[in-house]
Amino acid sequence: MRLRNVPNAYEKLKACSNFVPEPRDYKGKWKKYFDNDNPVHIEIGPGKGEFIVQLSQQNPHINYIAIEKSPAVLVKIIRKIPDEGIHNLAITVFDAGNLEEIFESGEVEKLYLNFSDPWPKKKHAKRRLTSPKFLKIYKNILKPGSIIEFKTDNRPMFDYSIETFKEEGYNLIKITYDLYNSDLLEGNIPTEYEKKFHSLGTPINKLIAVYEADNAATEERKDDIHPQE
Ligand SMILES: C[S@@+](CC[C@H](N)C(=O)[O-])C[C@H]1O[C@@H](n2cnc3c(N)ncnc32)[C@H](O)[C@@H]1O
Numbered sequence: 109m110r111l112r113n114v115p116n117a118y119e120k121l122k123a124c125s126n127f128v129p130e131p132r133d134y135k136g137k138w139k140k141y142f143d144n145d146n147p148v149h150i151e152i153g154p155g156k157g158e159f160i161v162q163l164s165q166q167n168p169h170i171n172y173i174a175i176e177k178s179p180a181v182l183v184k185i186i187r188k189i190p191d192e193g194i195h196n197l198a199i200t201v202f203d204a205g206n207l208e209e210i211f212e213s214g215e216v217e218k219l220y221l222n223f224s225d226p227w228p229k230k231k232h233a234k235r236r237l238t239s240p241k242f243l244k245i246y247k248n249i250l251k252p253g254s255i256i257e258f259k260t261d262n263r264p265m266f267d268y269s270i271e272t273f274k275e276e277g278y279n280l281i282k283i284t285y286d287l288y289n290s291d292l293l294e295g296n297i298p299t300e301y302e303k304k305f306h307s308l309g310t311p312i313n314k315l316i317a318v319y320e321a322d323n324a325a326t327e328e329r330k331d332d333i334h335p336q337e
Contacts, residue, residue, distance in 0.1 A: 157185030223301035252321035261305035
């Protein structure tokens with residue numbers, strides 16, 4: 109995403125009641141932050157935020173956290189938030205490479221990745237939000253059984269991601285190379301990037317992956333259960 113310098117973006121964000129300046133303070137305590145026991149779902153790289161604003165308004169009984177590394181981009185979400193705020197939405201500026209600093213293991217129950225930067229050069233592959241490095245990080249914060257939903261216009265990035273999700277042991281339960289002609293379209297909320305690419309006629313790819321606790325972890329848990337002597 110090309111960034112224009114937005115003067116005082118961070119100051120403007122701080123004035124928004126949905127903004128969390130110090131997300132590390134809430135590690136293991138997000139339900140306390142929202143003051144309820146509802147599940148926590150996150151979006152990484154929300155950009156200007158249209159998707160997460162609509163999603164949070166549609167589902168008042170889910171707590172949403174939008175995690176964006178660029179204040180200059182995230183600041184655009186402010187004008188989409190009504191004056192009274194959105195009670196079940198938190199927005200924060202943070203690099204997803206450090207997610208374990210803001211979430212306890214199992215604290216997150218769903219994760220959205222929409223039109224993540226493809227970083228086409230091989231030498232930058234580690235920066236892709238679906239690289240093995242990131243998929244490992246997600247396993248450390250997701251509750252087993254949780255879903256990751258990923259949409260992109262970029263076919264090479266999508267093909268790469270199908271492989272990395274499989275390699276990391278996620279269970280791919282849905283894959284479409286043409287979201288707008290698939291049964292996954294029902295209830296779809298388009299993002300800013302999605303609207304642009306769809307209007308240009310570019311097919312939109314989507315996958316849904318489930319994180320099941322891996323076998324190693326299951327074996328470890330089994331070892332913890334000692335039969336009575
Ligand atoms: C191509 S934009 C897509 C924006 C939006 N999801 C959409 O579909 O319109 C990708 C966004 O991900 C953000 N991003 C990239 N890497 C990130 C990271 N490591 N942590 C948090 N946000 C990241 C970028 O700053 C950018 O705003």
